[in-house]
Amino acid sequence: MSNNNKIDNKLRFYPEDTRIIFRVWNYIRRGHSNYTAYFILLLNFIIIAYQLAISNMPILKAVFPSMLIFGIIFLIVYFPVVLFIGWLDMKRGTYPQDQIVNWDLNPRQRQQYEWIYEIKRDIEDVKKVVKKMECVKNEN
Secondary structure (H helix, E strand, C coil), X not given: CCHHHHHHHHHCCCCHHHHHHHHHHHHHHHHHHHHHHHHHHHHHHHHHHHHHHHCCCHXXXXXXXXXXXXXHHHHHHHHHHHHXXXXXXXXXXXXXXXXXXXXXXXXXXXXHHHHHHHHHHHHHHHHHHHHHHHHHHHHC
């Protein structure tokens, strides 16, 4: 039995017949949270904001005569703002801390990064040896 099979067997917390249920549940969760939930959230916000705020105020109704115009203008403003907020979060916000927590909680990922570091170090050592060999070869 190879070492990989030992690791894989340790990761199987549930019997084989229930793992398919968890896999399907994971796909549904990821598909909903990563894609459809944002679309539904934006559509819901546009409808509610227009119906409750804009359609009842004559001044705003004159600026946004239809829900379609309001939705388009909202999205034109919304996407650059959330893009900037997301960029700011990646650079200075919670993202760096999330990565530290993930590093601490995921020993496999840490081990993979350690292997990559060792491979890079070994490559640098090989480059040095090749360079020395080329120098010796050029001297002869």
